[in-house]
Amino acid sequence: MNPKTVLFGKTLEELKKLAEELGQKSFVGTQIAKGLYQRRVSSFSEMTDLSLPLRQRLEAEYELGLTLPNKVDASIDGTKKYLFPAAGKFIEAAYIPDTDRKTLCLSSQVGCKMGCLFCMTAKQGFQANLSVNEILNQVRSLPEGNELTNVVYMGMGEPLDNLENTLKSLEILTADWGMGFGVQRVTVSSIGLMPALETFFSRTRVRFALSLHNPFEDERAQLLPVQNVHGLAQIIGFLKSIQDTDARRLSIEYIAFAGVNDTPRHVKELVRLLHGLKIRVNLIRFHPIPGTPLIGSDESTLVRMRDALSERGIPTTIRRSRGQDIYAACGLLSTKALLQNSNQQDF
């Protein structure tokens, strides 16, 4: 028996086409979209704006495709880390409540190919791209899903390495017919893959955060192997080229490592690199991972960097660490322990 087609994760265009294939008018696709994404139905029978025969047919031939998390870890600071089954494996998503905002940090891949030296996800290698359904299910099936104010693509994986599914998920997440998040409430973080970055900017309006971590190209390559192919000059050049016509907020993610990227020399180069770009910098505390040769910068260095950058006209903040005790903080997400031994590669 063929598996039922999953509807949650389909775009409006896809749902309209589906409606027509079912012998319906295309507006029925809009009705289905509103049921899936706005009314958050948990069964087709709740789509009472559809005819009974259509609901029965949907029930027989399709499924919503919602998957609840298997496990939750709760931090003393209120952060929760959810484990979701996805792509035959597992992914993690972090729910981060604060006084004025409730943020979900979601994953876009199982594992990651980028191999960043400081990241726990990198240590499990790459297993799979998440489908649109699996990306958005983290929002929809989160127990606190109704409370969410912000969504950030900063969990496991590199969103621009799963470009089409990331773009479709953003379309559904921010569309009026979809989940209705304002574009200023959604941020995608990337190490900057070209030309995927150009496509991302041409097809979305959500915010963008560049994982930079070192302004010197040769030193950045020691932390982020992808720098060898997708150079910083090209990425920053592109961001500068579009800022006159693209008003979305840009930010830099910068994990500070003692003696590696936190010296006055680095601050000076960062100022030079970002000159002419309307952008803010988030300094991030490093959360050590097993076997790392890196040490996080101390508090006084972080403050000195923040002040030095701010004085030179680059608004800079030090991001508060959240969920460190449950390994939900930045760079700590990993489901390596849950992978089967059969995933070991032959080398």
Place this chain on the structure above:
Amino acid sequence: MAFFLRPVDVIRLENSGPDSWTVYWKRNFDFLPGQVVALSIFPSGVQRLYSLATGNHAEEVGILFNLAPGGALTPLLQAVRPGHRIYVSDPFGSFVGFKGPAFWIANGTGVAPFLSMLDSGLIEDKVMIHGARTREYFLGQETFSSLLRESYVRCASADQGKGLFQGRLTTYLSSRDWIKTVPYYLCGSASMIVEARDILISRGVPFKNILSEVYF
């Protein structure tokens, strides 16, 4: 949006190993050994990045690829014949080789930049450590063996025999001490790179001496 590509005509397609092929065209640019190009079958089709696998003075240049059944590009690339037109960007990237001692560590088609470095004359003081499942999967092994001789190590995770280290590449790395003052070039799958890099760091190699290129 994509890389700007120029048309080139395929000279030949060679079978380089099980499921692996090298496609050649007349060299239409200068490059540094280790650099990559974006390539497509069509002027505006799906593009992928590949390391050049040939020397930078050779008349022909080529890229090594694994056939990915159901993939968007390689099934079409594997079907090209001499005279077919493909589309290639200018070379770019900073994973480039230099004269002087270095360790090269690779799996899969991650050997490509090292084949280019060898073919460009970067032979002296190089050690190549190569990981694969069985002996037929050591792509480029004839070239590495003939030019690097005893400085070429094949680690076979599921094979044994003369000239093979029986075990995973990472087992080989874990079983030895490593010089801390020379550069280590790692190229291949993300898993291999992360594991190999962790081992080298645990054996005292500074991370600043480790240069990696992950194959997507």
